[in-house]
Amino acid sequence: MYVTIPSEFDVEARDSALPLCPCNLTETRLRGGAYLYYEGDEVDRLYQVKSGVLRLTRLLEDGRRQVIAFGYPGDIVGFPSNGRHHTDCEALTNARLQPYRRTTLENGGSHPQLHHDLLQAALREISAMQDHFMMLGRKSAVEKVSSFLCVLKDRVGKPQGQYAQVKLPMSRADIADFLGLTTETVSRTFTQLRKSKVIALENIHTVIILRPDALLALAQGDNAAQRAQAA
Amino acid sequence: MYVTIPSEFDVEARDSALPLCPCNLTETRLRGGAYLYYEGDEVDRLYQVKSGVLRLTRLLEDGRRQVIAFGYPGDIVGFPSNGRHHTDCEALTNARLQPYRRTTLENGGSHPQLHHDLLQAALREISAMQDHFMMLGRKSAVEKVSSFLCVLKDRVGKPQGQYAQVKLPMSRADIADFLGLTTETVSRTFTQLRKSKVIALENIHTVIILRPDALLALAQGDNAAQRAQAA
DNA sequence: CGGGTTCTTGACTATCTTCAACGAAAGTGG
DNA sequence: CCACTTTCGTTGAAGATAGTCAAGAACCCG
Numbered sequence: 001m002y003v004t005i006p007s008e009f010d011v012e013a014r015d016s017a018l019p020l021c022p023c024n025l026t027e028t029r030l031r032g033g034a035y036l037y038y039e040g041d042e043v044d045r046l047y048q049v050k051s052g053v054l055r056l057t058r059l060l061e062d063g064r065r066q067v068i069a070f071g072y073p074g075d076i077v078g079f080p081s082n083g084r085h086h087t088d089c090e091a092l093t094n095a096r097l098q099p100y101r102r103t104t105l106e107n108g109g110s111h112p113q114l115h116h117d118l119l120q121a122a123l124r125e126i127s128a129m130q131d132h133f134m135m136l137g138r139k140s141a142v143e144k145v146s147s148f149l150c151v152l153k154d155r156v157g158k159p160q161g162q163y164a165q166v167k168l169p170m171s172r173a174d175i176a177d178f179l180g181l182t183t184e185t186v187s188r189t190f191t192q193l194r195k196s197k198v199i200a201l202e203n204i205h206t207v208i209i210l211r212p213d214a215l216l217a218l219a220q221g222d223n224a225a226q227r228a229q230a231a
Numbered sequence: 232m233y234v235t236i237p238s239e240f241d242v243e244a245r246d247s248a249l250p251l252c253p254c255n256l257t258e259t260r261l262r263g264g265a266y267l268y269y270e271g272d273e274v275d276r277l278y279q280v281k282s283g284v285l286r287l288t289r290l291l292e293d294g295r296r297q298v299i300a301f302g303y304p305g306d307i308v309g310f311p312s313n314g315r316h317h318t319d320c321e322a323l324t325n326a327r328l329q330p331y332r333r334t335t336l337e338n339g340g341s342h343p344q345l346h347h348d349l350l351q352a353a354l355r356e357i358s359a360m361q362d363h364f365m366m367l368g369r370k371s372a373v374e375k376v377s378s379f380l381c382v383l384k385d386r387v388g389k390p391q392g393q394y395a396q397v398k399l400p401m402s403r404a405d406i407a408d409f410l411g412l413t414t415e416t417v418s419r420t421f422t423q424l425r426k427s428k429v430i431a432l433e434n435i436h437t438v439i440i441l442r443p444d445a446l447l448a449l450a451q452g453d454n455a456a457q458r459a460q461a462a
Numbered sequence: 463c464g465g466g467t468t469c470t471t472g473a474c475t476a477t478c479t480t481c482a483a484c485g486a487a488a489g490t491g492g
Numbered sequence: 493c494c495a496c497t498t499t500c501g502t503t504g505a506a507g508a509t510a511g512t513c514a515a516g517a518a519c520c521c522g
Contacts, residue, residue: 058361058362058364058365060365060369060452061451062451062452064365064369064452065369066364066365066368066369068361068364079354079357079358080354081354081355081357081358081359082355082358086358086361087361105350106347106350106351107347108339116337116338119336119337119350119353120337122350122353122354122357123310123311123312123353124312124313125357126310126312126353126356126357126360127310127312127313127317128312129357129360129361129364130289130299130317130318130360131289132364133289133297133299133360133363133364133367134289134291134295134297136364136367136368136411137297137367137408137410137411138291138295138296138297138408138411140509140510141509141510171468171469172468172469172470173468173469177368177369179368180367180368180369181510181511182510182511182512183468183469183470184469184470184471184510184511184512184513185509185510185511186469187469187470187471188470188471188510190469190470191470191471203519204468204469204518204519220292220293221291221293221295371477371478372477372478402500402501403500403501403502404500404501412478412479413478413479413480414500414501414502415478415479415480415501415502415503416477416478416479417501418501418502418503419478419502419503421501421502422502422503435486435487435500435501
């Protein structure tokens with residue numbers, strides 16, 4: 001999952017559910033905290049998340065970390081480059097995964113439909129990552145955090161009374177490393193959104209979206225919304 | 232082209248030259264300043280850059296811009312998502328391009344080898360973009376600019392006496408929008424590198440790399456290098 | 463319950479941006 | 493070809509945003 005602003009051109013083709021799966025392999029299960037693969041590992045399988053949440057990370061020698069993506073249900077993780085994984089992948093919660101052979105992606109073979117679908121998933125991945133560039137390069141802390149919550153609301157928000165509830169299985173540090181911020185800034189931004197009644201925190205890992213419209217405005221850098229909120 | 236730190240795992244498979252091309256279509260030529268496609272256009276062809284430099288951009292409603300990538304010789308641009316382009320693409324210089332049919336990427340058809348190569352290019356694109364995330368999210372201005380120059384030196388640097396020369400066909404604003412900075416910061420960082428004799432500017436669009444080792448150290452956030460340079 | 467981790471908050475600082483001015487370069491039209 | 497205009501790049505000063513360092517609170521887990 002990347003933080004993408006659904007563009008006008010995608011409205012048609014939103015993959016709301018999980019397609020794929022004329023399955024050749026049986027489901028993989030992973031416990032929260034377990035690693036699915038490490039950077040440098042030879043790629044044997046790709047996986048589509050069926051339930052649970054994964055976290056893909058890369059490290060710099062000096063310890064700086066970037067969370068590349070979170071893997072939510074429907075997402076496909078493990079695309080190879082030169083046959084290898086280029087991130088670490090950890091399960092943040094218990095997770096169920098549908099594996100696909102790397103050869104199905106790369107050669108197709110006996111599964112032309114699946115081959116095609118995996119390729120399309122890779123292409124959508126490229127486009128989604130481009131959106132994420134915009135976020136990392138050009139958005140403020142408030143915009144980043146608000147965008148993040150908006151995307152999660154749309155993808156995995158659950159109705160909770162008249163509001164939407166979003167569970168955050170990842171730590172503040174994970175969110176920070178995903179958005180290019182520090183944990184302190186993420187924490188402060190949550191506080192700020194909470195104080196301005198845009199969200200509420202049911203507990204540390206559960207957010208209630210009180211004013212989705214305001215959150216969206218903040219996500220898109222609406223300056224009026226920023227000022228109203230500061231007051 | 233993204234700013235990627237060539238990882239230890241890629242050393243094997245560096246595609247130094249341009250492979251591909253068991254060509255089905257004839258070369259396209261583009262004048263500097265001309266657009267190859269716009270965001271939202273239906274994708275008909277992908278293109279491999281044979282000469283010249285392209286610039287891929289996305290815009291936000293409020294005018295903020297992100298340069299997604301520069302297309303240098305060997306790079307492939309125009310990967311579709313849901314059949315459409317998700318960036319604008321402009322030629323920064325006159326350019327020659329090898330077109331490939333979108334159907335060759337998506338269906339293969341009569342060109343299985345080409346189909347495979349295009350797919351591999353898409354997968355390498357994903358990995359390179361992941362590197363670039365790290366840059367946008369976690370690097371300082373000096374690290375970003377130094378990394379950028381290092382990558383260009385390795386990809387398109389020309390020997391100039393005992394030094395390497397790098398041409399920058401793009402504007403400072405393009406570099407800034409690529410690295411997530413402002414033009415002022417890019418300009419100041421160039422000045423800083425110039426004053427510390429790591430680089431020299433032959434003219435505004437031509438950089439001489441005087442101390443590649445120092446540049447690399449700065450690119451990787453070597454703090455000793457930073458301090459030495461500040462002094 | 464206790465110890466360790468994670469989250470929040472505060473005070474301070476650094477980095478980068480913003481705003482503004484100026485000079486250099488490049489494009490335009492007589 | 494030269495003057496004029498416009499764009500682009502550089503520099504300075506001031507300000508804002510996010511980062512750092514540090515401490516305390518909340519949470520988690522055995």
